[in-house]
Amino acid sequence: xQSRLIxxxxxxxxxxxxSEVELLNKSDLEKLIxxxxxxxxxxxxxATWCIPCREEIPDLIELQRKYSKDxxxxxxxxxxxxxxxxxxxxxxxxxxxxxxxxxxxxxDEDLINFFNVKWNGAVPASFIYEKTGKLTLFMExxxxxxxxxxxxxxxxx
Amino acid sequence: MIKHIVVIFVLFIxxxxxxxxxxxxxxxxxxxxxxxxxxxxxxxxxxxxxxxxTQCPVSNAYNSRMKSIYDEYKGKxxxxxxxxxxxxxxxxxxxxxxxxxxxxxxxxxxTDNKIADKLxxxxxxxxxxxxxxxxxxxHGRIDxxxxxxxxxxxxxxxxxxxxxxxxxxxxxxxxxxxCTIKRIQS
Numbered sequence: 001x002q003s004r005l006i007x008x009x010x011x012x013x014x015x016x017x018x019s020e021v022e023l024l025n026k027s028d029l030e031k032l033i034x035x036x037x038x039x040x041x042x043x044x045x046x047a048t049w050c051i052p053c054r055e056e057i058p059d060l061i062e063l064q065r066k067y068s069k070d071x072x073x074x075x076x077x078x079x080x081x082x083x084x085x086x087x088x089x090x091x092x093x094x095x096x097x098x099x100x101x102x103x104x105x106x107x108d109e110d111l112i113n114f115f116n117v118k119w120n121g122a123v124p125a126s127f128i129y130e131k132t133g134k135l136t137l138f139m140e141x142x143x144x145x146x147x148x149x150x151x152x153x154x155x156x157x
Numbered sequence: 158m159i160k161h162i163v164v165i166f167v168l169f170i171x172x173x174x175x176x177x178x179x180x181x182x183x184x185x186x187x188x189x190x191x192x193x194x195x196x197x198x199x200x201x202x203x204x205x206x207x208x209x210x211t212q213c214p215v216s217n218a219y220n221s222r223m224k225s226i227y228d229e230y231k232g233k234x235x236x237x238x239x240x241x242x243x244x245x246x247x248x249x250x251x252x253x254x255x256x257x258x259x260x261x262x263x264x265x266x267x268t269d270n271k272i273a274d275k276l277x278x279x280x281x282x283x284x285x286x287x288x289x290x291x292x293x294x295x296h297g298r299i300d301x302x303x304x305x306x307x308x309x310x311x312x313x314x315x316x317x318x319x320x321x322x323x324x325x326x327x328x329x330x331x332x333x334x335x336c337t338i339k340r341i342q343s
Contacts, residue, residue, distance in 0.1 A: 047334065049214040049215065050336060050337075051212075052336075052337060052339075078334045080304070107301070108301070108302075108332070108333050108334050109301070109331065109332050109333065112332045112333075112334070113332065119332075120278075120279045120280045120283060120297075120332055120335075121280055121332045121333050121334040121335055122279045122280035122334075122335060122336065122337040122338070123334055123335075123336070123337065124337070140279065140337065141337045142337075
């Protein structure tokens with residue numbers, strides 16, 4: 001009985017943990033961009049193996065917290081989908097990331113080319129979409145809260 | 158604030174601007190302090206420039222693949238030059254990393270990322286294959302998967318094979334995820 005209970009608890013934790021990171025296909029990305037519901041979208045492409053990406057995330061967490069009424073920060077990890085439990089979830093928990101998180105399930109090149117900008121795939125990279133779903137800005141490399149705020153404030157006004 | 162927006166706008170436009178088609182000669186020193194010039198390799202059938210890193214896990218995932226491609230093509234009049242443009246990776250670190258990973262090709266230190274800027278290289282690993290006149294014949298990834306056992310398209314090797322057989326490179330531009338080159342003042 002006790003072992004069954006432990007098993008159920010274990011199962012619940014596992015199911016909950018897995019539901020935190022969703023697989024991202026092209027249609028999910030299109031839906032994410034088009035269904036803005038009055039909010040600006042900050043799409044952050046990152047990976048657990050990328051040190052500047054990891055360093056940037058606390059600023060993204062703060063950005064989401066500070067401007068939660070006006071923006072949605074969404075993360076797309078380009079780790080492999082089979083690394084969710086081993087790599088992505090432990091990092092999410094350690095950093096206490098509360099914003100929506102996906103893991104790329106497309107071919108790398110298909111995700112890079114989706115954005116239609118001159119981007120060779122260096123991460124981190126962030127894409128800012130207006131409330132209308134229009135791509136306003138592409139930023140490559142680690143950015144600070146101040147960098148993001150400078151752009152967000154203009155778009156909110 | 159206006160100044161800030163203008164800077165961002167200029168940055169955005171520069172990102173959208175056309176890619177480099179050809180490069181001119183440059184000189185850089187290797188990790189032993191020996192200077193090389195691109196013209197030293199102008200008798201080659203192709204010059205493979207490889208922007209690499211010591212600390213980037215993606216670049217490191219390609220160490221053995223870079224070595225085997227180098228071993229396969231070095232005897233076929235193709236020159237290989239590794240370039241490290243990362244500001245935080247020192248010459249001594251590059252030297253020991255090359256030794257530890259059996260990277261026997263020339264590796265140059267691109268101090269102040271001047272050559273990365275010239276070629277608009279942004280990621281490691283990132284490849285530029287040049288002809289003897291320094292026209293860019295191929296630009297992009299080594300292959301299509303960071304996991305060696307999942308590679309389907311050997312893009313760099315295909316480009317080199319086409320060059321060696323006198324054909325035009327069919328896939329000139331490819332992309333893949335990698336680490337941002339850490340530039341000065343960035």
